[in-house]
Amino acid sequence: MASSRWIRPEVFPLFAAVGVAVGICGMQLVRNICTNPEVRVTKENRSAGVLDNFKEGENYAEHRFRKYVRNRTPQIMPSVNGFFSDPDLPTN
Structure with a gap:
């Protein structure tokens, strides 16, 4: 019953827009965690200080x-x- 309500052609652009937004947010999070010089994930890097x-x-x-x-x-x-x-x- 719920699938017939949400799986309609009118809802596909909404799914696409939300999917793109989630993808951009995820890409930015991964970029910040992996390459930002101020983010230190490992314990060895955190102990280095500023x-x-x-x-x-x-x-x-x-x-x-x-x-x-x-x-x-x-x-x-x-x-x-x-x-x-x-x-x-x-x-x-």
Whole structure:
């Protein structure tokens, strides 16, 4: 009875959106646990105290995605924005 209520085609986009959100959260959690220089999981690393690891912190903050978007325009669809806002562009 409950499966006929929730397994409908109208609910699939909701499942997809929630799945993507959970995936992004999980990816961020794994990234923080594995690569964050301030997170120490093992007992040996926790006993080291506060470390001055500036190079490791810089590598964590300047990840590949940030380097990829650094020199790009902050627009989601620049061609569509240019089409509707720039009158000098020729139309097809």
